[in-house]
Amino acid sequence: MGGRREQTRGHRGREDRITGADEWSGSSSLLITCLLFFSVVVLYWPVVGFGFIDLDDGLYVTENRHVQAGLSSASMRWAFSNGEALLWHPLTWLSHMLDCQLYGLAPGGHHFTSLLLHATNTLLVFVVLMRMTKAPWPSVIAAGLFGLHPLRVESVAWVAERKDVLSGLFFLLILWAYAEHTRSPTPRRFAFVAILFAAGLMAKPMLVTLPLLLLLLDYWPLCRFKTVRPQRLLAEKLPLLGMVAVASWVALLVGRGALSSVEALPPASRLANAIVAYASYLAKTFWPSGLAVFYPMPTSGRPVAAVVGGALLLGGITTLAVVARRRRPYLPVGWFWFVVMLLPVSGLVQAGDQAMADRFTYLPSIGLFITVAWGCADLSRRWRVPVFVTAPGAIVVLGALAATARAQLAYWKDDSTLFAHALNVTSLNWVAHNSLGYALFQQGKVEEAIVHFQASLQIKPNFPDALNNLGDALLRQGKTDDAAAYFAAALRAKPEDALAAYNLGTALSLQGRIDEASDFFRAALRLRPDYAGAHYNLGAALALQGKSEEAMAHFEQTIECDPGYAKAHLAIGNLLIQQRRALEGLPHLTEALRLDPGLADAHFLLAKILSGQGKNGEAAGHYSQAVRLKPDLAKLIPSQTAP
Secondary structure, eight states, X not given: OHHHHHHHHHHHHXXXXXXXXXXXXXXXXXXXXXXXXXXHHHHHGGGGGOOOOTTTHIIIIITOHHHHTXXXXXXXXXHHHOOGGGOOOHHHHHHHHHHHHHHTTOHHHHHHHHHHHHHHXXXXXXXXXXXXXXXXXXXXXXXXXXXXOXXXXXXXXXXXXXXXXXXXXXXXXXXXXXXXXXXSOOHHHHHHHHHHHHHHHTTOXXXXXXXXXXXXXXXXXXXXXXXXXXXXXXXXXXXXXXXXXXXXXXXHHHTHHXXXXXXXXXXXXXXXXXXXXXXXXXXXXXXXXXXXXXXXXXXXXXXXXXXXXXHHHHHHHHHHHHHTTTTOTHHHHHHHHHHHXXXXXXXXXXXXXXXXXXXXXXXXXHHHHHHHHHHHHHHHHHTTOOHHHHHHHHHHHHHHHHHHHHHXXXXXXXXXHHHHHHHHXXXXXXXXXXXXXXXXXXXXXXXXXHHHHHHHHHHSTTOHHHHHHHHHHHHHTTOHHHHHHHHHHHHHHOTTOHHHHHHHHHHHHHTTOHHHHHHHHHHXXXXXXXXXXXXXXXXXXXXXXXXXXXXXXXXXXXXXXXXXXXXXXXXXXXXXXXXXXXXXXXXXXXXXXXXXXXXXXXXXXXXXXXXXXXXXXXXXXXXXXXXXXXXXXXXXXXXXXXX
């Protein structure tokens, strides 16, 4: 056993000579960590001036009433019990809730949190690698590459991708805790590793490959295979593997809706896409150009040449890493870190329509940066390259990456810029067309929006989002029949889509087909019971049918789902007036105007109540506001109280 320990010390000594791992003073390490942290903060600072993106940010924040409620007991129960976004990641939900409690819906605060997490993660990459390898300069380079690389932009600038930077924080803390555990293994220290692992899985299930990664780190740089039997190292990971099994089962259970829509892809097609995606990730790591928020899955499959070329590239690198494992152990560790961590999102089990995503590289890329940093240190040592050459070279590379990242960051300032860029760097991108169309629609550019919705549907004819959006645009133009046809098509394409059912009900109600409209509003509520808009519209339809009590119940449900729904208060006030319960309706009309002072009908009805109480002065003021907002109401005002 003593001989084994001596062998380990000799191995570590050779590594130190390769990497130039002279011990740094505490002040040097502090200076470097501060430099790394503030470099990332300065690079990404413009993001605090950006808004939300209309791609999942609504799901996670701007249209999520549970998140907007902040950290309450009810919202926290929801965070741990729901499967929204087809993921179980309660800690991610809690982080968004905390942001809403701190910043409300001011996007700058949400972006600042993501920026702060990424800057902290960059610092931790340095600290963890330095702790494990005692090699300062390669650790600095690897951390700098991680923090400043353009592929990080998506994870930092997209509020909905908080799960990347949050799970990254737990992941790096796990590595730090594991390094401490390996110094002097104890059950308590390993329990701390397991607790952090549980937290990481509750931030993003992608961390399921962690036990395999820890085995890689046991090989290098921790070199535990020299002193501990492999069977014991494997047995040590069994509790973590049990957690992986549970997390994987939960992920499959929650995400089965996403899987069911694409699992029809043949295994060969998924394998081909995974191979090309791995090769593309490598290419974008070393030459980060053509980055986009969405990379569409090719509609005609991957070219054979691309698949074969990618397979040869991956096979060649794997062979090289295995062959070089004795003299350069960082090569297989860094390479398999990249390969293994990408497996859950490689497309072998396809979930969603994307062929790949920049955000998927957030943690896997650290492995590639390890191979680059230690490889360059190795070569510079062997070729005796002086420091005055290597240091400026590293600065130039990091500076070029930072400049490219800043340019990429600028595309995220708003929806129009982001999706227009995606269209410029990708082809047949139905998601980008639809999202750009929606951004234009929000700006009132309906005709331009329709062009993009139609382009999206030419690529993917049954894309529910584009069908819904095109229906909305046609509804805005008063083409109710055409709009209803597109809403019906959206519902056929995605029968579980509450929005499509709601939209179709809205179109039918505008056509006067109230009974049919009510059926679709009820269908929307079966799919999404807390859908405030569907409750309100169903209440309005029931009121037109003379079913006042049912209508009242749905208006009250509207307010329960969305306390800020001003029109629901107006509707309740109107119904109470019709039932000769005007005094009960008064507080609802007052609340409606507090929430939305531009509701002409609320001013008019409130004026009628005040007039009946003999408060003609106040009534005249509200009548005046009603007429200003809706001139047609002037003919309904009694002459004795006319303003």
